[in-house]
Amino acid sequence: MRASVKASKHNVLDAIDKRIYGSFIEHLGRAVYEGIYEPGHPTANEEGFRQDVIEAINELNVPLVRYPGGNFVSGYNWEDGIGPKEDRPKRLDLAWKSVETNEVGLHEFMDWTELAKTEVNMAVNLGTRGVDAAKNIVEYCNHPGGTYWSDLRKENGRDEPYSIKTWCLGNEMDGPWQIGAKTADEYGRLATETAKAMKWVDDSIELVLCGSSGSKMPTFGEWEFTVLEHAYDYVDFLSLHLYWENFENDLSNYLAKSREMDHFIKDVVSICDAVKAKKGSGKKINLSFDEWNVWYHSKDADAKREPWDIAPPLLEDIYNFEDALLVGLGIITLLNNADRVKIACLAQLVNVIAPIMTVKDGEVWKQPTFYPFMQASNFGRGKVLTVQSESPTYDSKEFKDVPFVESTVIWNEDEQEIVIFAVNRSEKDAMPLDIKLDDFEGLSLIEATELADYDPKLTTEENHDAMAIKNNDSFKVEEAAVSGEIKPLSWNMVRLSYK
Known part of the structure; x- marks a missing residue:
């Protein structure tokens, strides 16, 4: 069995929006408190932010972080998190049955983003609130001054506007678990009027409309069409x-689940374009895959927790090697849909279903999922090339004709590099991989690396150094042809330079 990939610089899918490597921090569990923020920790700065966590995040090179939720935002009053900390109220967070202290609010988080070298994808509350609160926070964050909310920002210590560009119009508003859940017509009307007001305050912002919470929702498809009919313009x-x-512990089916992501994307694109056609619009709606990840390991433990703690350890999945492979497959899928997926947020960043974990008063450590995301975010910049790929296939419980080898090819003109990411789903067979790159001259190998040779259930919880990216010495370059072998159950990166 062999796999092959062929690409040309004259066949470009689209440029990669760097925000496709976004992530997510919600006021949930230990993501904020004991995660990014822990006053008194040996590495904490004067504001209480852990510098060891910042260093790990900087390794991931995350360009965008969605905040402050998530389900949390549907009951959140953003004004609770501004002004003197001693005057801020403690609130019941109904979404996660916790107590929110509001010790970290808008200003603190924006200060943290500068340390993390990232921008914010700010969510507004369309569950318990609406137009007025949303337009006010845009004015507070983005207006230069001379008005009530912008001058209050200055009084609270920030003279220059934050100039937040990307905003989410609520969160999962179709879900019955959501505070203030709505029908498609209810949400479509509210989102439309909120969007109008927010853009009247600052017409430079970009807005994300809530699609379905998942493709298995009973209203999927109908929801998208209805809310877009209202808010498209x-x-x-x-x-x-x-x-x-992976509750069934079926590895071949589990690793095929990235196909579900691909189908989901293509279905939603078709709905967006159907509404565009119906409206006769010249405007294209792109996609924000602003929550995606593996999430199941912690669900039994979370169901047993008592409510109303401050920063309880919730959603603390301990990931293994097979989870890292699926995350890698998810990244490849997003890149291969970069013509329509412009934003994506791995949910979440620290402690909560996250690649980075912390110990209170102690160390920071990296989960297996850290490694494919780190390589993709740092080296997967530029343009995605449309590829002709061939691979042996298999059938799993839910999916047919699944390629053993899934790959993507990226052309980085700025660095004069070609980068290939590939995953071998086969549990037994190494796969020779032939890469043909037309119209690129003077190819030479920079590096070929792999995350491979690990038990699928291996974690890094006990031994934080149990997993690492290693060199793959099998790859060779001859003119425009590159060939090597990728191991069974492996995440791979090949970097090439050209003249």
Whole structure:
């Protein structure tokens, strides 16, 4: 069995929006408190932010972080998190049955983003609130001054506007678990009027409309069409959410689940374009896959927790090697849909279903999922090439004709590099991989690396150094042809330079 990939510089899918490597921090569990923020920790700065966590995040090179939720935002009053900390109220967070202290609010988080070298994808509350609160926070964050909310920002210590560009119009508003859940017509009307007001305050912002919470929702498809009929002219993106589980412990089917992501994307694109055609619009709606990840390991433990703690350890999935492979497959899928997926947020960043974990008063450590995301975010910049790929296939419980080898090819003109990411789903067979790159001269190998040779259930919880990216010495370059071998159950990266 062999796999092959062929690409040409004259066949470009689209440029990669760097926001496709976004992530997510919600006021949930230990993501904020004991995650990014822990006053008194040996590495904490004067504001209480852990510098060891910042260093790990900087390794991931995350360009965008969605905040402050998530389900949390549907009951959140953003004004609770401004002004003197001693005057801020403690609130019941109904979404996660916790107590929110509001010790970290808008200003603190924006200060943290500068340390993390990232921008914010700010969500507004369309569950318990609406137009007025949303337009006010845009004025507070983005207006230069001379008005009530912008001058209050200055009084609270920030003279220059934050100039937040990307905003989410609520979160999962179709879900019965959501505070203030709505029908498609209810949400479509509210989102439309909110979007109008927000853009009247600042017409430079981009807005993300809530799509279905998942492709298995009973209203999927109908929801997208209805909310877009209402809001199409006022928004820029439609959101998608997807989480993967492996309760059945079926590895071949589990690694095929990235196909579900691909189908989801293509279905939603078709709905967006159907509404565009119906409206006779010249505007294209792109996608924000602003929640995606593996999430199932912690669900039994979370169901047993008592409510109303401050920063309880919730959604703390301990990931293994097979989870890292599926995350890698998810990244490849997003890149191969980069013509329509412009924003994506791995949910989440620290402690909560996250690649980075912390110990209170102690160390920071990296989960297996850290490694494919790190390589993709740092080296997967530029343009995605449309590829002709061949691979042996298999059938799993849910999916047919699944390629053993899934890959993507990226052309980085700025660095004069070609980068190939590939995953071998086969549990037994190494796969020779032939890469043919037309119209690129003077190819030479920079590096070929792999995350491979690990038990699928291996974690890094006990031994934080149990997993690492290693060199793959099998790859060779001859003119425009590159060939090597990728191991069974492996994440791979090949970097090439050209003249």
